[in-house]
Amino acid sequence: MTVTASLGNEVVDRLNEILDEPGAVLTSRSSRFNRARVPAPFPVHRWEEFLPDVVVLPRTTEQVSRIVKLANELKVPIVPRAGGTGLADGAVPMRGGILVDVKRMDQVKEIDLVNNTVTVGPGINMQTLNRHLRPHGVIYPDDPASYACALVGGRIGTSGLSLLGARYGHTRDLVISFEMVLPTGEVIEVGDGGGRKVRKSSTGYQLKHLFMGHQGTLGIVTEATLELVPRAETEFAAFFLFEDYDTAYRTFSKLAKSGLATLAGVMLFDPEKVDYLRRDDEAYIVQPAWVKAVCAVSLLGTRVEVEPARDVVMKLGRSLGGRYIGDEIASGDWAARHDRYANPLHGRDKNGKVIPMSWHCEDAAIPYSEVPEVLRKWHAIARRYCEQYEIFDDWGAFAYTNAAHKPWGDILLEIDMGLWEDRMDEYSWQAFVSLKKEIAQVAIDHGGSMSSCHGATRAGDAELVPTEMGASWEVMKAIKRALDPHNIMNPGKQSLDEAYSDGHRS
Ligand SMILES: Cc1cc2nc3c(=O)[nH]c(=O)nc-3n(C[C@H](O)[C@H](O)[C@H](O)COP(=O)(O)OP(=O)(O)OC[C@H]3O[C@@H](n4cnc5c(N)ncnc54)[C@H](O)[C@@H]3O)c2cc1C
Incomplete structure (x- = not known):
């Protein structure tokens, strides 16, 4: 067994003692390289700098607590990792040390259909969890585009955004309580109230939110009790096409302010995004050249709610001139919401040549009123970098309703950029870092937050x-x-x- 010189075999022996299971302590190069990065653009020329010294796969809270106590005693860095799908480098080890991969903590511990809760380990993903819940007619409705691969621990670590958030809330609204191992190894329980299943309390400090979205900097979640909601009887999605961005933007607001309780989310594609989809996304269903912007909306709930709400949505979507895309594409595109991100694996160089690219996205939270100006500035920055460096491509922007249950205020505004990782060197990596910094600064200058859900853990941000x-x-x-x-x-x-x-x- 080999470990990097900085940690030494003694630490590995002690970790083996704690975990006491074959394959639970990994030191091979491939095990460590595989856990050094996430799908966000990465300085591949410096991969070695981000390797953990050792990877551990615990199964119990007690094991995690003992591992953390050991790290604290030896002053060794420790990095929690769940699905490794985070787009802000949160799970990337910056200083080596022990990487705690929580994938084996994937147990469904209790389904409580009286109080509508489910208690799980942090290593389960939402797709698997909902398969367990299906026979009971309930779901755990945290529904990111990474639904099948992000894990409950990482959702808490990032305080994620759900595509059904307007209807059911986001991760912070859906996680009722959780167990944490603090950096000194003590185990605590935090929630919205005293007991694991209480949703609201006024006792003491509201610590749940402190331990949400901290990106593994305050401890490791080892168990979570989650909200269950009745499985929706029906859903409806509508996509409206527009000749200009401004009309689509105003239609977005009308839909977001509709007051419909079944509204799950509203989305908006800008002209650059439509151009990109038309140009490079094989899943894009070709629309006429006059289409410059798209506004989409989805509803979920019981039939008696969704059916009349559908008529309201159709009226609002068309009220300023939006044209309905048709049932087949609308329902198909909505159903593919967990798959579409697999597509953008290529982009174009400055001369229009197709090249392999990885995906970078900025995920700011921006007040609705500021969105057009922020977008104007973001695209100007993106254009400047695309002209100056050969590794960038502007993939356009989209907006999504950001707040739970009251989706009319701030907006998740995301600009997607393609990045040619194969060509990455220190010069272009530094250009990428300063691009991100400029984009983030615009978000802050306009009264927004540089991150709605991925986290401000990247270089630059x-x-x-x-x-x-x-x-x-x-x-x-x-x-x-x-x-x-x-x-x-x-x-x-x-x-x-x-x-x-x-x-x-x-
Ligand atoms: C295709 C694609 C689509 C995406 N769509 C969305 C989307 O719609 N909405 C959205 O919010 N995000 C989205 N993301 C980003 C990503 O999926 C989320 O940030 C997700 O919450 C990360 O979960 P993970 O399990 O992969 O966590 P990881 O990437 O492993 O970790 C994320 C952070 O949480 C910390 N962490 C991990 N486990 C624990 C733990 N047990 N205790 C404490 N901290 C921990 C890590 O240290 C890290 O800082 C998308 C990503 C991809 C690749």
Whole structure:
């Protein structure tokens, strides 16, 4: 067995003692290389720098607690990893150390149909969980485009956005409580109230939200109790086509403000996105050249709710001149919402030649009123980088309703960029980092947040966390120091190393 010199075989022996199972402690190059990156663009020329020293696959909370205690005792970095689908590098080890892969903690521990909860390990994905729940007529409705591959632990680690969020809420609304191993190894339970199944309380501090979306910098989730909702009897999706962006944008707002309780989400494609789909997405069903923008909407619920709501949606979607795409494409495209992201694996170089590319997306939360101006600035930045460097391609932008149950205010605004990883060198990597920083700064300047759901853990974005947090940055650093005295939990993320400088060294 080989381990990198920085950790030594003694640590591996102690980890083997804790896990006591063949294949639960991995040190081979392939096991470590496979867990060094996520699907976001990556500095492949520096892959070796992001390797964990050792990978562990625990099954129980007690094992995780003992592993974390060991890391804390030895002051070794520790990085939680779930599905590894995060698009903000949250699960990428920045300083080596022990990578805790939670995939084996995939148990369904309790289905409680009286209180409508399910209790699971953090290593289960939503697709598998919903297969277990199907016979009971309920679902766990956290529904990202990465539905089949993101895991419950990573959803909590990122505080994710669900495509059904307007109807059922997002990850933070759907996770009722969870068990956490703190950076010192203690096990705590946090939730919306005292017990595991209480959804609202006024006792003490509301700690659940503190431990959501921290990207593994405050501990490791080892069990979660989740909300169950009745399986929808029916669903309906409508896509409307527009000759210009502005009309589509105003239609988006009308739909988002419809007041329909069954509204699951509203989406908007800008002209650059439609161009990109027409040009490079094999799944795109060809639409006439006059189509410059698309607005889509979905409804879920009981028949008695959805059927009349459908008429309201059709009227609103057409009210400013939108043209309905037809039932077959609308329902087919909505049904493929978990698959479409597999398509953009290629883009175009400056001369229009097809080349393999990886996908980068910015996922800001922007007030509705600011969306056109932010988009104008983002595309101007993207154009500048595409002209200057051969590795970039602008894949257009889309907007999605962001808030749960009241989807009319801020918008998830995402610009997608293609990146030619094969050509990545330090010069182009630094260009990518500064591109991201410029895009994130625009979001902040317009009263938004640089990340709605992926996290500000990437190079470039992380430097702007103090700016976005403002005066509360000091509180954030104090919390990190108090809970993680030695900065072992996913160090190097979100500028949090700053918590240990200036007289606060561990
Ligand atoms: C094709 C595609 C589509 C996507 N669509 C969406 C979408 O619609 N909505 C959306 O929100 N996201 C989307 N994403 C991004 C990604 O799927 C989410 O961020 C997801 O929540 C990450 O889950 P994961 O299990 O892959 O976590 P990972 O990538 O493994 O980890 C994410 C973060 O959580 C931390 N973490 C992991 N496990 C734990 C744990 N047990 N305890 C504490 N911290 C932990 C990690 O350290 C890391 O910082 C998409 C990604 C892809 C590739």
